[in-house]
Amino acid sequence: MRSIWRTLVNPGLARDIALVCVADALVGVSFGAIAVGLGLPLWLPVLMSLVVFAGAAQFLFIGIVGAGGSPVAAVAAGLLVNARHLPFGFAVGDVLGTGWLRRLAGSHLMVDETVAFTLAQDEPRRRRLAYWGCGAGLFAAWNLGVLAGAFGGRAVGNTDAFGLDAAFPAVLVALLLPSLRDVTTRKAAAAGVAVALIAAPWLPAGVPVLLALGGLAVARHGGDARQEPGRQRDSGQSRHRDQDPSRHRGEDRNHDHDHGPTRKREATR
């Protein structure tokens, strides 16, 4: 695997993934330490990280049971937060490859960062490598971090002091930016963000993010009637044949192709 990485992959990708792994390992340390600090048994954060492998849901879970809430409520809250993996799987499912083993193993590695790294690659082989590399790396880093945190994490103290909570959104922003160059995608994302932020103070965690999918209504509208002014702004960057406005009247199919948010992507670093 190592030589594959060296020959096929831009070393930059491996380095970026490694950095995210280090950051997530540190968050894992804090998860383990916080869980034990809440008085939960040592094995709980370790078991959860292996079988759930989703940071936000895990933090929510231990927050609820640690405060004396019912495990049923904690499971329900965690499932709500993790429901976003369903649409994730529809979008990146094909990078897992064919065959049962790949699908069964690969699905478990599907987390936000894996999906974002995959999305930021323009070529099928790089997408596959990004998914598996990031997924396997994060699984190892997260679980080792949680293990370390559960057993000796009190030494680390509060990881908020390191600003790691700002690293996760920043990672996603960096990986999303290429996709946001597409006007329709950008509008849908802006609408989705607005919906999520309006909903966040009132609804349970996870629900605002799911409601953001309502922003897709903007994308569908855009798909039907390509807003011309927006496109012209964009055309400086996408120096395709779109320069000539008369071309995309009868060429809906190709046109759609060009604007797939996962396709029209410049190689990221």
Next chain:
Amino acid sequence: MRLAMASVVLGAGTYGFRLAGPLLKARVRLSPRLERLMGTAVVVLLAALVATSGLMDGHHFTGPARPAGVAVGALLAWRRAPFALVVVAAAATTAGLRLLAVP
């Protein structure tokens, strides 16, 4: 043991969400249009995740330290700074502000 059961149930449910997409996708052929919409859906979800995880702590606004760090990171990413710089600068900004007792 209720906690162990609960963890496993949450894990199984999460795995179900994760597996459903790849399995259904192997069976159903999606139109290019729908395929494109799926790609946009992921960007929308992740963007919403950036907003909620960057600005909120549960139901409340988190202090300004975290959004400031994310903003610095976003600005650097937009200026095409290297990925490592984006991530480290975001964390360092937030850490620095907290050192100055900004929440």
